[in-house]
Amino acid sequence: MTDEVGRVFAALADPTRRQMVQALLRDRTTTVPVLTASLPITRQAVAKHLSTLDSAGLIERAPGSGREVTYRLRSGALGPAVAWIRDAESAWEERLARLKDAVERPL
Numbered sequence: 001m002t003d004e005v006g007r008v009f010a011a012l013a014d015p016t017r018r019q020m021v022q023a024l025l026r027d028r029t030t031t032v033p034v035l036t037a038s039l040p041i042t043r044q045a046v047a048k049h050l051s052t053l054d055s056a057g058l059i060e061r062a063p064g065s066g067r068e069v070t071y072r073l074r075s076g077a078l079g080p081a082v083a084w085i086r087d088a089e090s091a092w093e094e095r096l097a098r099l100k101d102a103v104e105r106p107l
Contacts, residue, residue: 004057008081011056016041017049021058021073029062029072 012018016039023030023038035046050071053059058077062070 002080002084005080005084007056008058008078011052011058012081014049014052016045017053020046020049020053024059024071024073029070031068031070033068 012021019039020030020035023035027034032043032046032050035050036043039046041049050059057074059071060074062072064070
């Protein structure tokens with residue numbers, strides 16, 4: 001697993017950050033006040049979680065953000081993690097198919 005994929009999984013390991021990503025998937029952009037109003041955490045906690053998501057390469061500041069910073073998901077940010085999951089799934093499917101063949105082989 002690459003460091004990039006590891007950072008994505010580490011960032012998404014937290015349920016609050018997953019909620020933030022869900023909000024961005026739904027609304028396309030968001031701000032700290034909007035997230036603070038919708039989550040049971042402080043403004044400072046929201047900012048810290050956004051910083052973690054940014055460090056993992058999942059979000060970015062939307063262009064044209066005025067005084068209040070607007071965030072959006074970074075295009076393609078989940079691609080490497082999704083590819084890793086697909087590769088792992090494929091490897092397990094192959095292993096399970098071989099196991100099934102071995103178990104069902106007549107004695």
